[in-house]
Structure formats: C-alpha cells, structure tokens
Amino acid sequence: MTAHPAAAHPAATGRPATRAAAGEGARAILPMVVAVVPFGLAIGAAIGPSALPDAAGWSGAPLILAGSAQLTALNMLDGGAAPVLAVLAAVAVNARLLVFGAGAARWFGSLPVRRRLLLAFPLIDQLYAVCEARFARGDLDVRGRQAFYAAAAAVLAASWMAAQAVGLAAGAAVPAGAGLDLAAPLAFAGLLARMSWSGPALAAGATAAGVASVGVGLPFHSSVLAAIAAGVAVGSALGQRGAAS
C-alpha cells in the first residue's frame, strides 16, 4: 500500500504558505474582476458627459471603492441635489458594509487593531463573497487569510480604478448598444448565481428582491438597506426553525 502523493509533501508553512495564499487570492478574485470591469467602464463613461469635473468624479473610485454608492452620488450631484443629500444617500447605499465588517471580524479578530483598521479599507461585496467562500474551508490560518484577502483586494481595487479611468478616457467611443449600462445587473446576477441555494437562503434572496422593488420610494435610497435587513431576518428565522426541527 502506497501513501497518497500529497502525504509525501506536507503543507507548506510560514512565508511560502503565506505567499501561496496571496497567489491564490489574486487568482480567486479574477472572475469578480471580469464582473466589475464593465461596471467600472460604465461609471467612467458616465462621468465624462456629466457636469462634474472628471478627476473629482473619478476620485470616488479609490475613495469609496463601491460602485453603487459612487453612481448614486454622481447621479444626484449631476441632477442638482444638495451635496449633503448625495452624501447621505451614498452612505445609506453602503450601509451593508457594516455587516460585512462583522463577517470579516470572524477572519481577522485576533489581529492588532491597527492591522484591522488597514484591512477594513477595501472591504466590499465581491471581496467578501470570494473570501467567505474560501475561508469557510477552514484550512488557512490568520496569516494565510490576511495574505489571501490583501492580494485579492489589491487586484480588485487596481482593476476597479483602471476600468473607471479607461471608461472616462474612452467615454464617447463606447457604442450605446454595447450594453455597458447592463454591467451592474449582470454583476449582481452572477454574484447571486454563485451563492448557496438552501431554502432559507432562497427565501432571504426572494424577500430582499421584493422589498427592494416595493420599497423603491423610501427616502435616501434606503430601500436596498431595508431589503437586506428583511432578507436576513427571514433567512435567519427560517434557518433557526430548520435547525430546531
């Protein structure tokens, strides 16, 4: 009887393992990069024709690192809304980041506060989804998780900023029928399709989708936040009932 080939090569530890985790993170985020680049191009292309200064509009890419909030602010400012309202609406759209922070605390809770403050900066939907799926396997220590996360974040953020810059520069050259304005729905459809579809998760998604549509008139674009809260509440309640039975 021969040993499994993998058994002859014990898992790498220390720096090589960290480097391997970083490489894995950089590769794992690539499908998300493909998904966000058209969205970034679309936002960049939208900045050009607006009345806003190009550089200031683009600055939302590195400063906010969240397309839906940036687009919300750009649309409101371009439409003449008061800056304070644009800030409130965009931050409300980003309120979901609060719960992503709670999720990331499970991965990085043992790290020093300064390090956690640094790791908080790039936290966003796509990065959270990729890390959650990878870290659930439970075979990375905190250094490995940190390396995976940082590499994935660097690739995602660099691609995001570059895509917006290209969209801004190319602007009018992109044909109207190219479908760039469909980038956001396609990105979210792809994200949703990859998620677990247990009964409670399906219910959470269906509830959130319904509330986001029905509550579209809620002030400060808060329908998305309300939808997420309702979806999580329904999913949790059904999950708890399933666990109890």
Add this chain to the structure above:
Amino acid sequence: MTTLAVMATIGLGSYGLRAALLVLLPGRRLPAGVDRGLLFIGPAAAAAMLSATVATRAGHLALRPVPELVAVAAGFVAARRTGNAAYAFAFGLPVLWLVSALPL
C-alpha cells in the same frame, strides 16, 4: 462643497461602516444568531441590488426592456451552471446583442 469633498466624505463614511464592527467585535465568536444571520447577507444583498437595478429606475418601479431582461436571465443561468460569475457577462452581453438585433 466640491465634488471631491463629497466623494471624500462618502469615502470616510463608508470606511467607518467597514471598520466599525471589524474593530469593535472581539473577534472570537459571534453570538449564534448573528453568525447565522451573516450567512444570508450575501444572497440578500445580491438579490436586492439585482432587483433594484433591473426593476427600478430613478426612484420608480420600471422594468428594463425585454432584451435586457433576457440577457440578465441568460447571464444568471450561465453563471449558475458554471459556478463562475464571469460567465454572466460572457453569455449575457452576446445574448443582449443578439436579442436586440432581432426584428421584434
């Protein structure tokens, strides 16, 4: 308030949201209820944003045109079958171009 100041303020607020619980939570174990709830943030957030971008426009209920809905559905199915989000674009956009070109 300049556009740059607005972007910086939103960035600061967003950073506060990201960092708040990551820094404040002790990091060992979350209460079971919170831990369970976190499982549903992903599906709920993705579904909410999908719904908001497909079924609403400028603060009102408004479905996108049929070719775009067909494209999003095709992208969703492709991503679901392959397990790769990038296929939503690889299939969705060509479907949009094809359906838009049909003489309907």
